Amino acid sequence: MDMSAARERLVVIGGDATGMSAASQARRLKGPDELEIVAFERGHFTSFSACGIPYWVGGDVDDRDDLIARTPEEHRARDIDLRLRTEVTEIDVAGGRVRARDVDSGAESWTSYDKLVIATGAGPIRPDMPGSDADGVHGVQTLDDGQALIDSLTRTRGRHAVVVGAGYIGVEMAEALIKRGYEVTVVNRGSEPMSTLDPDMGRLVREAMEGMGITMVDDAEVTKVHTGGDGRVRAVATQDAEYPADVVVLGIGVRPQTELARAAGLPLGSHGGLLTDLAMRVRGHENIWAGGDCVEVLDLVSGQERHIALGTHANKHGQVIGTNVGGGYATFPGVVGTAVSKVCDLEIARTGLREKDARRAGLQFEAVTIESTSRAGYYPNPSPMTVKMLAERRTGRLLGVQIVGREGAGKRVDIAAVALTAGMTVEQMTALDLGYAPPFSPVWDPVLVAARKATAAVRKGSS
Structure with a gap:
């Protein structure tokens, strides 16, 4: 029996987080005798951290290669046919094939696929x-x-x-x-x-x-x-x-790079990103998946589709896609919109909805802001922290949190991200058993202080 006749071909467009995570996960589940994997990347690099580029430019990261999670050679060693400096210029959905152009020589060729992953990312506006x-x-x-x-x-x-x-x-x-x-x-x-x-x-x-x-x-x-x-x-x-x-x-900012998908007639959302189901399969197309910065995702708080370009989501999308392509089952349920950044020693974090997001979604809410510190006031070097919290009127459901402060401020947003994912009310949050010691927080953590104030505002607004 000719085993090669039964072998399927997976084609991946894009060699960064989503594309190569999907390829790698599919390879873990299916060997080269079952699944051939061809990946196209128009640049020189694969599996890199775009989020780290500002720190490389600023000198916090010494070497460009420090931002590369897995080199092309490492991918090829796992039987992935990775073709760098090769740009896909057309997707023929009906014919099950893609046309690719060698960036340096200009030579073009068609490659057929049984399964296709679109991971074209986003581009700067x-x-x-x-x-x-x-x-x-x-x-x-x-x-x-x-x-x-x-x-x-x-x-x-x-x-x-x-x-x-x-x-x-x-x-x-x-x-x-x-x-x-x-x-x-x-x-x-x-x-x-x-x-x-x-x-x-x-x-x-x-x-x-x-x-x-x-x-x-x-x-x-x-x-x-x-x-x-x-x-x-x-x-x-x-x-x-x-x-x-x-x-x-x-x-x-950035916008989804979905020109290929648009030309191929694939479904796009209001933000220009590809629309997928929970398995990251492009809607209406059994053998095409998409993920990363080129797709729109469900906001679990507002219930609306959003475009969020973050490496965390991109890698998760790749894992989900690779699992499904490889014969398993996985889903990506959505996001709450968590992000953290810094400027000098100021930490900036947010999750959930801003005021204008809540209004756009038709939600009525209470907004409160508190000032606190990163640790007990008597412990050396406490730093100021401002926490803003939005809660739905009447129900008290947490809608969003923003934190700006110094050391210890940014990652506190994860408390709120978990609470949002769980659908907690601000009153429920006040009872959270968070870690406490004077070097790490006041007796009442700043997030819980904000939750107490939001609880009082909800009660007052409902009376």
Whole structure:
């Protein structure tokens, strides 16, 4: 009997977290005699931490290779046919095949598949304006992007940097550039940085950034990138002013890279991401899966679809997809929207809904804010912490938490993330048996202090 005739082929588009996690998990469940795996990656690297790029640029991470979890050689040693510098340009759903182009030679070829994984990720949003693609203007999404930025910083004689956008990427890159000795200006469309927070909490982030020497320009939008005779950026302009720039970093955010999927007629959501079922299978397509930054996920708090680009979700998606492709069964139920970041020693965390998210979902709520410290007041070096909590009116269900503070603040958001996932009320949270000792928290942990205040607000609002 010819065993090769029964062998299926899995094709993976994208060689980072989701794609290679899916390929690796499928390989654990099925050997090369049962499943052939072909993976296409248009860049030079696989299985890398995009979240670590700002820390590499800023010098906290010494070497680029430290951000690589598994090299191409390691994947190939596991019988995965990994093809670097090869970009998939078309998905033929009816024919069960993909067309790929060698980035260096331009040669194209078709590869058939029995099962397909789409893990094309997300790309940095580039403003639609003159000069946005000029030399010296950088998005930061892949290791190739990070290397290009570092090379640009090395070549640049001037010391002026402009960061466009003040979300997670913008804030982290602003700090990285400060560490490299640049004068940094951040141009932000919003009234405060970190639009993932409510403005009252974002204000705390702005104050910290200004304390680092970063110039914050809020309520402004870049309208043009000016270049010199050599074609390299020299300044950025808003409607009201112009700012010198020897390098520009785009931190506006990312959008799903789903052009291939759109052209193939696959279902996309309102945010432009692929729509999947709980098994991460593309809706309406039995043998196509998708995950990572190119999909939309269910928000367990609001019940709505969201696009969230995070490595944590991407790796989980890959595990789920690989298990299902390999003949097992796994699901990804959704997210509560947890994220944590830092600027200098200020830790920034959030989970669940902001005020505007809750209003958009049609929820009525109470919002409370408390000031506390990271440890007992009498223990040396307690640091301030601000906690904001949203609870649903009448029911008291926890809806969201935002925390801004110094050491010990950021990871406290995990308490709230677990409570959100469990559907707890703020009153139930007040009874949580959290770890306590003076070096770690006050007797009443700041999150529980906020829960007590939210409980009182819910009771008052319901009376």
